[in-house]
Amino acid sequence: MQEISQFNDILNLLESANKTLESNIFVPSLKKEIVSRTLNANHTKNIVKTTVEGPFAENQFILVMYNVLADVLGSTIDLNTLNLYDKILILLQLRSKNIQDEYKITFVSADGEQKIENSISLSKHIEKLKKNSPSFETITDGTKNEDTMVYNYTLNIPSIKEEFVFENNLYQEKISKIDGTNNQQLKTLIAPMFLSHIAPFVKTLTINDTLVDLAVRNVNERIAIVEHLSSKALLDIIKKVDDAFGKDMQNATKVTKIIDGVSYTGTIKIDAAFFIE
Amino acid sequence: MRNTYLIWIPSLQRNIRFNELTNEQYRIILKNVDDDTHLDFLYNLNTIIECNMVESFDYKKFTILDRFVIVLFFKILSYNSLLDLVKECEKCEKEVRIRIDLNTLLDNLGLTIDKSFKTVIAVDNYPLQIICDIPTIEQEYENLLYHQNNNLSNDTTDKNIEKYLFGYIRYIISDSVVIDVDKLSIPEKTTILEKIPISLILNIRDIFAEPLYALFNQIVFLDLNCKECGTKFEIKMGSDNMIYLLKMFFKDNTLDGLLSDYFNITSISHMDSSFLDKITPKETQMLVNFAKSTYKKSEKSEVPSNSIDLFADADKSPSEFAGF
Numbered sequence: 001m002q003e004i005s006q007f008n009d010i011l012n013l014l015e016s017a018n019k020t021l022e023s024n025i026f027v028p029s030l031k032k033e034i035v036s037r038t039l040n041a042n043h044t045k046n047i048v049k050t051t052v053e054g055p056f057a058e059n060q061f062i063l064v065m066y067n068v069l070a071d072v073l074g075s076t077i078d079l080n081t082l083n084l085y086d087k088i089l090i091l092l093q094l095r096s097k098n099i100q101d102e103y104k105i106t107f108v109s110a111d112g113e114q115k116i117e118n119s120i121s122l123s124k125h126i127e128k129l130k131k132n133s134p135s136f137e138t139i140t141d142g143t144k145n146e147d148t149m150v151y152n153y154t155l156n157i158p159s160i161k162e163e164f165v166f167e168n169n170l171y172q173e174k175i176s177k178i179d180g181t182n183n184q185q186l187k188t189l190i191a192p193m194f195l196s197h198i199a200p201f202v203k204t205l206t207i208n209d210t211l212v213d214l215a216v217r218n219v220n221e222r223i224a225i226v227e228h229l230s231s232k233a234l235l236d237i238i239k240k241v242d243d244a245f246g247k248d249m250q251n252a253t254k255v256t257k258i259i260d261g262v263s264y265t266g267t268i269k270i271d272a273a274f275f276i277e
Numbered sequence: 278m279r280n281t282y283l284i285w286i287p288s289l290q291r292n293i294r295f296n297e298l299t300n301e302q303y304r305i306i307l308k309n310v311d312d313d314t315h316l317d318f319l320y321n322l323n324t325i326i327e328c329n330m331v332e333s334f335d336y337k338k339f340t341i342l343d344r345f346v347i348v349l350f351f352k353i354l355s356y357n358s359l360l361d362l363v364k365e366c367e368k369c370e371k372e373v374r375i376r377i378d379l380n381t382l383l384d385n386l387g388l389t390i391d392k393s394f395k396t397v398i399a400v401d402n403y404p405l406q407i408i409c410d411i412p413t414i415e416q417e418y419e420n421l422l423y424h425q426n427n428n429l430s431n432d433t434t435d436k437n438i439e440k441y442l443f444g445y446i447r448y449i450i451s452d453s454v455v456i457d458v459d460k461l462s463i464p465e466k467t468t469i470l471e472k473i474p475i476s477l478i479l480n481i482r483d484i485f486a487e488p489l490y491a492l493f494n495q496i497v498f499l500d501l502n503c504k505e506c507g508t509k510f511e512i513k514m515g516s517d518n519m520i521y522l523l524k525m526f527f528k529d530n531t532l533d534g535l536l537s538d539y540f541n542i543t544s545i546s547h548m549d550s551s552f553l554d555k556i557t558p559k560e561t562q563m564l565v566n567f568a569k570s571t572y573k574k575s576e577k578s579e580v581p582s583n584s585i586d587l588f589a590d591a592d593k594s595p596s597e598f599a600g601f
Contacts, residue, residue, distance in 0.1 A: 001455045007465045010449075010456055014472040017405045017451075021474050041478040042471035045438050052434055098475050276479070 023097040025073070026126070028133035029086050036090075037072040039098040044276065051272045055186055056175050059167050059193075061272055065091065066164035080161040083136060085245075087160050088252045089129060091270050096122035099275065107257055107264035116264060120255055125268070134248040138203065139240055143233040151207055151233045157245045158200035169219040170196045192223075198234075199226040201241045279555070281331050284350045287391050288340045288411065294331040295347070298355035300561055301554035302329075303527075303535060310524045316421055318524065322348065323414050337415035342390055344414050345519055349386070352526045353379050356535075356558040360526065369506040377499060379526070385496055396485050397450075400476045407477060408448035409485040416459055423463040442478055443470045445485055490515075498522055538565045 004010055021038035046068070050060040069090065070079060082090070095103070101123050107116045142152040158166075174192045178185040199222050205212045214222045226234070253268040268274070279299070283292035302325045309318040326347055327336040339347070352358075360377040399406040412420075424431040443466075449456040458466055496514035503510065514522060538561050543550055546568065553561060 001450070002453060004454050004456050005460055007461065007469070010461075010469050011472070013451075013454065013456075014405070014449075014469065017403065018472065018474060021403060021476070039475035040471060041442060041473045041475065044475050044478050045435070045442060045471070048438050048442075049434055099479060275475075 021098070023093075025090055025093045025097075026130055027077075027082060027086050028089055028130070029081075029083055029135075031133075034073060034076045036094065036097075037075075039068065039072065039094060039275070043068045043071070047272050047275045051276075054180050055189075056171075056180060057272065059171055059175060062163060062167045063171060066160065066167075069160060078161075079164075080159050082160045083157045084160065084163055085134065085136065085157060085249055085252065087163075088249060088270065089126065089133075091274075092122055092126050092129075092252075092268070095274055096126065103268065103274075105255065105266040105268060107255075107259070107266040109262050109264050114262065114264070116259060118257060118259070118264075118266070120257075120266075120268075122268075125255060129252055136245060136248075139244050141236070141240060142206075143230070143236045151205060151229065153202055153206070153233075153237065154204045155201050155237065155240055155244065156203050162200045166196045166200050166219055166223075169223075173220070191227075195223045195227055198238060198241065199223050201245065202226055202237060205229075280557075282350070282354055284347055285391070286339070286343050287346060288343050288393050288395075290393055293334060295326075295351075296329040296331060297557050298325070298329065298351040299555055300535070300539065300558055303356070303558050304539075306527050307535065310528045314421070314425055315520050316418070316425055319414070319418050319421070319520070322523070323418065326414075337413060339414050340394075340411035341414055341417055341519055342394075342411045345523065346386060346390075348523055348526060349379060349383060353383070354559075356562070362525070364510065366503040366506060366508050366510075368508040369503060371503070371505045373503050373505075373510070375499065375501065375510070382496075382498060389492055389496055394485075394489065395447075398477060398480050398484055400474070400480055403474060403477065404451050405477075406450050407446055407473070407481060408450060409445040409481055410447045411489075412444055413459065420463060439467065441486060442482065443467070445481065445489070446470055446473075449473075493518075535561070538562055541565055542568060 004013060018038050018040070023036050023038075024033040025036045026033050046064045047061070050057050050064050053060040065087075066079070069087070072094070073079070073090070101121055102119050103122050104117055104119050107118055108114070136157045138154050138156045140152070140154045143150055170192055174189055178189065180186065199214075199219075202222070203213075203215050205214060205225065212225065214225065217225070226237075229237070253270060255266045255268060257264050257266070279296045281294050281296050283294050285291075286293050305321050305325065306318075309321050312318040323336065323344070326339070326344065329351075330336060358379045360375075360379060362375040362377065364373050364375060365371070366373050393410075395408060395410045397406050397408055421431065423429075424436075430436065446458055448458060449469075456469075458470070461469060493514050497511065498514055498518075499510060499512040501510055502508065512518070512522075535558050538558075539553060542548060542553065542561060542564050546564075556564075
């Protein structure tokens with residue numbers, strides 16, 4: 001056996017070995033497969049790290065997974081062109097192909113009385129989703145006040161990069177500045193977190209015939225503008241986002257199973273544990 | 278010539294002959310038990326192991342588990358198997374005296390760690406395999422030294438995850454090549470190991486690291502209740518506890534015991550301290566016990582009538598003794 005001790009030779013050996021684990025990943029919005037590099041120990045390390053972030057775990061998981069996706073898909077695709085539904089399917093496939101196809105979830109009966117832990121095949125679930133992938137169209141609507149149109153807006157599903165930019169801003173501007181063990185400080189995060197989730201869906205606003213193209217504005221401006229909408233307009237937007245995008249996205253992680261004639265529903269929770277357990 | 282004994286080395290599955298631990302070496306260890314960085318403590322301990330080996334073997338290749346066993350034997354054979362500790366109960370704040378017989382721990386270790394842990398980890402369709410094993414004492418020291426030299430904390434989330442995921446990787450192999458991971462610098466090693474596929478890393482966790490952690494947690498070093506309030510004291514060997522336990526072997530009351538024995542024997546006899554340095558703590562203790570019992574005997578016995586009392590004139594001045 002030949003001993004290799006040069007750092008670059010070892011790196012090259014690993015790079016070429018890792019090519020054997022590259023996989024094809026289906027992207028719903030592109031309706032085609034792209035090549036993904038294998039998830040590696042560095043990704044694992046960063047994913048594991050998010051589990052100790054307590055109340056900020058979700059934010060940190062989004063930031064880490066953006067970097068993971070940029071690393072494994074970055075050479076083949078721009079993450080600005082992929083949406084959050086694509087992201088769900090990509091993450092499901094990364095788990096199935098890099099870690100294990102079998103995934104254990106807790107199923108709950110419709111009446112909520114019975115719980116059963118059962119395994120599913122992620123690849124079978126992904127195949128079903130591939131056949132019924134929604135195509136997200138831009139929604140144009142408005143909010144009226146006594147028959148007078150006050151706001152017109154267009155909504156669409158955010159891109160993976162857009163989500164990252166908003167979450168990163170939330171981290172830089174708010175999360176990194178507060179004490180995660182202080183409940184009073186944590187409460188101040190509720191509004192910014194909510195706005196960071198809803199604002200990326202709002203692409204344009206027309207107020208009194210003035211069109212504001214939010215997509216070209218920076219994150220803080222987008223959040224500030226959405227924050228200043230009337231509560232009626234904001235509630236309208238939340239409902240439309242949920243109807244048009246949220247349900248499809250939730251369905252992508254919902255699994256139904258009939259066991260002994262009883263229908264059970266389970267949810268695939270895509271978080272750090274999904275990639276390390 | 279010093280007394281020697283065979284010590285069973287788990288990773289090698291054979292005995293290696295060692296010289297016994299001398300007072301001088303014991304004192305060096307005692308001087309370093311409070312070293313928070315562990316660097317001085319481990320450096321001296323590892324050097325003592327090297328010096329005490331009778332046969333030729335690269336001592337740096339001992340695993341940290343081998344060293345644990347060696348040091349345990351050093352303590353038992355060169356001094357005694359008893360460990361007297363004092364702990365303040367966190368609940369009732371009373372002082373609790375604890376006596377541990379290290380022979381019991383030795384029996385426990387014999388049942389759990391007496392094997393080579395070397396394991397080959399692979400995944401389907403991947404040309405490289407990983408050989409995992411317990412870290413060597415060299416790896417452990419180099420790692421601590423690197424962090425100390427670069428003023429880096431070794432106890433961050435990042436480092437703990439790295440220790441858990443990468444700490445046991447010793448070789449990367451394929452059909453035709455071998456990479457000795459220990460020969461890489463710490464930053465190189467981290468960069469290389471970060472490239473290992475997640476499937477392989479999770480196999481390392483599931484097949485090697487998790488069972489090892491579970492095994493270490495089975496080894497209970499101390500398990501008793503406070504006599505006053507019943508609070509449970511438990512110390513498990515754990516994987517991160519090993520250095521602390523090594524220190525505890527020496528940090529017990531022997532610290533006072535050995536030093537006072539040392540002082541007593543040199544003050545009541547005219548022994549050269551270099552002689553004392555070369556004998557074992559156990560022999561020192563025997564000498565002290567012998568001296569004490571002799572002293573007691575001489576205190577009890579009366580002066581025989583036909584003997585000359587050399588000190589009968591002790592209150593005389595020197596000139597009176599001289600007959601002037």
